[in-house]
Amino acid sequence: MDFKFRSQDIMRGPEWANVxxxxxxAGYSDSELKKPxxxxxxxxxxxxxxxxILKEMAERVKEGVFAAGGTPVEFGTIACCDGMAMAHDGMKYVLPSRETIANDVECMVQAHRLDGLVLLGSCDKIEPGLILGALRVNLPTVFVNGGPALPGRMKEGNPYGxxxxxxxxxxxxxGALKSGKITQKQFDWLENxxxxxxxxCAMLGTANTxxxxxxxxxxxxxxxxxxxxxxxxRMRISFESGLAVMNLVRKNIRARDIVNLKSIENAVRVxxxxxxxxxxxxxxxxxAYEAHVKFDINDFGRVAQEVPHLVAMIPAGSYVLLDFYEAxxxxxxxxxIRSKLSLDNITCTGETLEKNLEIYGENRNNDVIRPLNNPVHTVSGIGILHxxxxxEGAVTKPSAIPAAAHNFTGKAVIFESEQDALEGIRALKIKAGDVVVIRNEGPRGGPGMPEQYKAMKLLVGMKLGDKVCLITDGRFSGSNNGCFVGHICPEAYDDGPIKYLRNGDVIHVDVDNGIIEAEVDFEARRKEGAEDHTRSVEGYLxxxxxxxxxxxLGAVIKTRD
Known part of the structure; x- marks a missing residue:
């Protein structure tokens, strides 16, 4: 090969014989060490x-790299399962693991002067963590997810329809078991x-998103x-991804050539x-931060409103990723939605998005993937509230909120932590018309911004999903449905208004108009003060x-001045 690649900076000449x-x-030959x-x-x-599945996929990726004239070197990183970390203190570590993964990628790449990357990951924080690391080091990069599971089947009494x-x-x-709506036998069948x-996850949670x-x-x-x-x-595309990264190396197309303002806006529209x-x-x-692109939460909200909800996957419909794949x-x-997209952006195929759509853009089922003129919902799948x-903003998911709850007014029922809320919900302390407030669960307060997934799921199981609104400075799972608002900023730990809410305060949530308001004079409340519920932590947290x-700001940890 007649192009220069950076691994050779520590591979050529007698001064680098030690490397x-x-x-x-480790078994590598001289000929392998002369390749990217x-x-x-x-x-x-x-x-x-x-x-x-990733162990088998990695072997196919390596075969693709070998076939295209490169030398693959595999290394690992951590991968937390959100589902297993849910509703206990382990969830505090899941979002922080995103930054750990990014650091892993950066450290390994820079210490060993690698020439390109194939990223293998499947789940919620692993995928963005890998991408953040790749953007930092800005090498030719291809991402390969492990793929969704096949769904279970339940024709009778399916809550998703x-x-x-x-x-x-x-x-x-x-929640349904707790309130007597299903039997233990039915519950056990679901588990198995x-x-x-x-x-x-087979539905459209964060991993598949x-x-x-x-x-x-x-x-x-x-x-x-x-x-x-x-x-x-899945194995074939793993092999093809190994071929693709070598094409990017030869063309010197790097991660930040692909991820720019245009492609970020395209992704938000999708x-x-x-x-x-x-x-x-x-x-x-x-x-956006790691790609050195100026793009904030208000930009996200603006771009998100350009495209309505077109694919009704669980939890905002009844389809799953299998249906989406087949379509x-x-x-x-x-x-x-090509009329809404920037089409001239380069991709990991080495071609533009426009070229890729000509080849791969066939819609095989317009009931699953609807056209712009026949949306599932006329509103965007994601909404930013102020x-x-x-x-500083909050986040909700109009596509997963029943229409009757898009404009919700109720009185606050305050919980100082996720665990307090779970105890209160299980004790049947929540009634229709309440606004459940879970605070001190933001990035710094939690810390780690744990998902309030289980609290919302319990409420939905108790048939309160459209009769109660749950708001928090924490997060939600991609699989949540019902009336909810998360990411309330500033968080309680940072002296945000949510810290000064009291039981009985009237709260308005208007999803369609992007409004979240409390009938409270927060300036007066600040003067009166509020109890500090900061929890002590140690270690990585x-x-x-x-x-x-x-x-x-994306709950990033700053990586540059």
């Missing part, structure tokens, strides 16, 4: 079902049948995001169209609390 000797100790060294970042583990279910129904069914295969957005950004090959984990096509996770707001703001996936959707309760930025 070659160490590679040779491609890092295969593998988030495989045996705990998380979304990552169980179709035939498919996924693991999120189990948490929701705890809701998740029939490995893979990321971010896989779709990686493809929309241009970092994944067309069609990659929605291929089920257990399909042979998120609106699929009704993606509210966590996408955090992750896209963080991606044509992300590129078929992007072809439906008001005296959230002067101590470092995280004192380093992380507001959720309105």
């Amino acid at each position: 070659r000797a160490l590679y040779k100790a 060294i491609i890092g295969i970042v593998n988030a495989f583990n045996e705990i998380c079902p979304g990552h169980n 179709g035939e498919y279910i996924d693991h999120s129904i189990i948490q929701q069914s705890e 049948n809701a998740v029939p295969t490995i893979g990321s 971010m896989a779709c957005l990686a493809e929309a950004l241009g970092l994944s090959l067309p069609g990659c995001a929605a291929i089920p984990a257990v399909y042979s096509a 998120n609106s169209a699929i009704g993606g996770s509210t966590n996408a707001v955090l992750h896209m703001l963080a991606i 044509g996936g992300v590129h078929a959707l992007m072809n439906e 008001g005296n309760l959230a002067p 101590y470092h995280y609390r004192h380093s992380v930025a507001s959720a309105s």
Whole structure:
């Protein structure tokens, strides 16, 4: 090869014989060390079902790199399972793990002078963490997700209205069990049948949202995001991704050539169209930061409103990723909204988005992927709210909120933590018309901004999802539905207005008009003061609390001056 690649900076000449000797100790040959060294970042583990497939995928990626004239070197990173960390203190570590993963990528790449990257990950914080790290080091990069699980089937009494279910129904069914709406036998059946295969969650949670957005950004090959984990096509696209990264290395197309303002805006539009996770707001703001792109929460809200909700996947409908895959996936959707997109952006194929859509843009089922003139909902899948309760913004998901609850007024019932709220809900202390307030769960207050997933699922299971609104400075899962608002900024820890709410305060949430207001004089309340509920922490969470930025800034940890 007649081009210069950076691994050779520490590989050529007698002064670098020590590096070659160490590679040779691991079994590499002289001929392999003269080729581009491609890092295969593998988030495989045996705990998380979304990552169980990655070991086999990594082998196919490496075969692709070898076939295209490169030398693959595999290394690992952590991968927390949101579902297993849910509703206990472990959830405090999940969002912070995103930054740890990004740091892992940066450290390994820079210490070993790698020439390109293939990122292998499946679940909620792993996918953005890998992408953040790749953007920092700005190498030729291809992202490959592990793929969604196949759904379970439940035709009778399915709360989503179709035939498919996924693991999120189990948490929701705890509320139904608690309130006597299902039997223990029915509950046990769900536990054993809701998740029939490995893979990321079968519905449109954060994992599959971010896989779709990686493809929309241009970092994944067309069609990659929605291929089920257990399909042979998953192995084929892994091989093709190994080929693709070598093409990027030869053309010197780097991560920040692909991820720029145009592609970020495209991804936000796709998120609106699929009704993606509210966590996408955090992750896209963080991606913009690491890509050196000026793009804030108000920009997100503005761009999100350009595209209505077009794909009714659980929790905002009855379809699952399998349906989306069979209909044509992300590129078929992007072809439906192409009039709203920037088409001249380069992608990891080495071609523009416009060229990719010509080849991969066929919509095979316009009931699943609707055209712009026949949306599921006329509003965007994601909404940014402002008001005296959230002067820096808050996030909601109109596509997952029943229409009757889009304009909600109720009286506050205050909980100082997630665990307090769970106890109160299980004790049946919440009634129709209440606004459940869970505070001290932001990035710094939690710390770690844990998801208030289970609290909302319990309320939905108790048939209160459209009769109660839950608001918090914490987050929600991509699988949540019902009336909810998260990411309220500033958070309670940072002396935000939510800290000064009291039981009985009247709160208005107007989803369609982007408003969240309390009938409170917060200036007077600040003068009166409020009890401090700061929780002491140690270890990584101590470092995280004192380093992380507001959720309105993507909860990033600054990596440059």
